[in-house]
Amino acid sequence: MEFGFDAADEDFRSAARHWLAGHLRGPYAEAAGLGGPGSEHEGVAARREWERELGRGGWIGLGWEAPPGAYGQRAATLTQQVVWAEEYARARAPGRVGHIGENLLAPTLLAYGTREQRDRFLPAIARGEELWCQGYSEPGAGSDLAAVRTTAVRDRDRDGGRGGDRYRYRVTGQKIWTSLAREADWCFVLARTEPGSRRHHGLSFLLVRMDQPGLIDVRPIRQMSGTSEFNEVFFDGAVAEEVVGGEGNGWTVAMGLLALERGVSTLVQQIGFAAELERVVGAYLASSETADEVLRNRLVRQWAELRTMRWNALRTLGSAQDPGAPDPGAPSVAKLLWGGWHRRLGELAVAVRGAAGSAGVRDWAPGLPYEDGLAEAQRLFLFTRADTIYGGSDEIQRNIIAERVLGLPKESR
Template sequence: MEFGFGEQDEEFRREARAWLEAHKGAFAGIVGRGGPGSEHVGAAERRAWEKELGSGGWIGIGWSEGGYGNRVASLTQQVVWAEEYARVRAPGRCGHIGENLLAPTLLAYGSPEQRRRFLPPIARGEQLWCQGYSEPGAGSDLASLRTSAVRDGDGRWRVSGQKVWTSLAHEADWCFVLARTEAGSRRHRGLSFLLVPMDQPDHIDVRPIRQLTGTSEFNEVFFDGALAEEVVGGEGRGWQVAMGLLGFERGVSTLAQQIGFDQELKSVVRDAVASGAVRDPVVADRLVRLWAELRTMRWNALRTLGGAEDRGAPSVAKLLWGGWHQRLGELAVQVRGAAAAVGPRDWSTGAPYELDEQQRLFLFSRADTIYGGSDEIQRTIIAERVLGLPREAQS
């Protein structure tokens, strides 16, 4: 398949751009904010923005089915929307986990009743979701998880255990939780994919985790007999459903991410010119390399979306952008010199300074090679599943 944009796509682009320009003005305080490192900004306003997107039918345009309050767009139009959203620096999304992870999973594995119940509120921007996967001791090695769920006297599932690095759990209405529902099971067996409402204060405790940026986008979550209302894909099939969900995680959104990367790179170039660092041939070489690597990542993403057969493409893409973004963050502070190490501070009160965009970029990007599957895990996937090398011995 040749991936390209036709006249209908460009017409869709004009429609998307006009809608975004017309509606973002009422949310000027959070334009370009709410992304990595500034997730604390305007939580209430960003939630209102989700409803604004929903009223326009812009949530869920990549779902394979309509009728849930969303408009349906072709693959190329989904790319157009993602690119325009990033170009106008629209507010950082707080509903992306429900839209881009849970919804495709329900379309692939959920029952018709589950789709009718959960998809319309997501499409309207009314319900926010978080992901209950990682645990202490079961991060990249997800099959080692110990969170369990047992039947109560009414035949309902009750979840107990701890999840960690749970993004947006402090704002979410629901959590999809991977839990062990078969006593004595090990590794991939005996797991189920459960849907848990977060409004259970007697059974769910959410504790924010302070990050290097000073913000708390992710949390640790403790479940103590929390009620799970639904099982997706059937009892004991949680691993298959969970892996299917991870396959939806890296798609069209990768191209939008690259638009944001391009904006960050341009900002670093401006700083390098302003500080005179660009006259250093080593710095100039690094800037050119980052520019060329970003273009290569875009072409690779378009090739993959165009239908190129490559089982290792998601892992390769993650390896490429994680390391690239870290190098950009390092260069962002280098070109500014000593000024990058300090910031404004209210000395009368001792209040900590507010990080600027380049400082947040440097600090937050330290996690890029860890979250979403560490570099070590991605290399193992490529080695075993693509190159056919022997599996690593399990201790």
């Protein structure tokens, strides 16, 4: 696909840039740059209000496959979605607290949900009023998602207000590595609704309100980087009154949702990567390591790989719009590329600082500046160790490519 921006796209860019410049003020400007990977717990109050500001401007849901304005969102072509993503990242606008609802749950409801579910949940997401988290991973069921053990028992709730009998579920189990669980209003949960079922069978995709005192317990997980943006979530009979895609079809819905994790958002991520690389190069030029040719070559290679990732992402976006040329391995290739790239950047961040980079991680607290950027570099190093694991480990991505693209035999169990 020949990917470029035409005059209409540039007009859209001008409008996006003007809107961001006019609204990134006061507490929103103070929250600039907060809330990225590894710091999703920072500046939540300002970022939550910023989400509502985006909703009032119609900037949430640009990529939804729904009639423009159906849920309050602006109309935007694929290239204009890219434009908005680029301008948002370049403006260093606050990290989104609503991205899970906008980019994962909403497209899933458009593909698998009922009209009533779409009408109930999408307008609130588009207004920035309801936040979501994802209840997938469990202890012992991370990359191997089919091993989930959280259960949901169906009971009958007689409620004539909704047209007679309806089913609800009582959810019991534990989820882990749940981003934004402390801030979220809702969680979509993959749970086992068929007793005795195994692997991909008997799973359902449930929507659970997080405000259930005594039935849901959220516990932050403190990591070696000193941050705690991830959480454990314990469900003890929590009520779920909505199932998406029908009972027992949870695996299909869950896999459909995971395919949405790559896309325009990848380009936003890469702009953030470029800013990080620029800071690492700056630290290198200011250090005593400039005579190290190996280090210099690694930095040049890092720059070249980032450019390659951008063009691959644009190519993938183009092919995604062509139903005659699907690329089932594209999401896995993208994950392998950026996961390894970002991990290597973390290694470079401390390497360019010489012996000081290998010292113990310095104390740092949100709102305080990094001392000479060293603490930032060290935290980048520590956080990026997880890049090749979360969101589907490298091993899982290679298996997907081997089986679904190359047609190799499935791994024996």
